């Protein structure tokens with residue numbers, strides 16, 4: 559039986575990274591998809607662990623070759639999920655985790671209706687602003703762009719299967735674990 563394709567997305571600053579890291583620690587069998595991006599690495603990021611950092615030319619070549627399961631432009635940079643490793647992991651029965659933006663999540667749902675889309679909600683937009691600002695790695699202009707994008711992203715929530723409020727990381731991870739258990743018990747999916 560193929561594994562679960564779990565997509566965690568939601569606005570930047572909703573805490574996707576923190577939640578996904580804790581989820582991976584709690585569920586070490588999950589196969590985490592490493593995205594390709596044309597964004598330059600942030601301080602502390604490691605190529606091949608956090609992202610595959612590629613040039614715009616390389617990314618466009620990969621698009622042309624159909625190498626992405628989904629891709630999107632986010633804040634002026636390309637981001638995409640390499641298709642082959644995800645499909646291989648699912649075929650091996652592994653559960654796969656994608657941490658991507660809403661544009662990408664909707665593309666995945668179109669291609670794989672069985673994908674489980676989880677929308678991670680920040681407690682409020684002001685809390686979201688505080689989180690992005692605290693991170694301290696973005697300029698004021700970039701922060702404003704991210705907040706505007708967050709409001710637009712909220713509009714997509716009804717295309718999702720689940721919404722999880724991230725006011726407490728432990729609780730948010732417990733909810734996602736519960737979603738995974740429930741999905742495996744769904745009639746027609748075996749398990």
Ligand code: 5GP
Nearest residue numbers: 570593629630632637638639657658659662
């Ligand atoms: P960041 O630059 O902060 O790492 O990521 C910016 C946004 O791009 C986040 O919302 C992140 O979830 C999203 N993102 C990361 N990888 C991918 C991907 O492969 N595809 C899509 N569509 N979005 C991604």
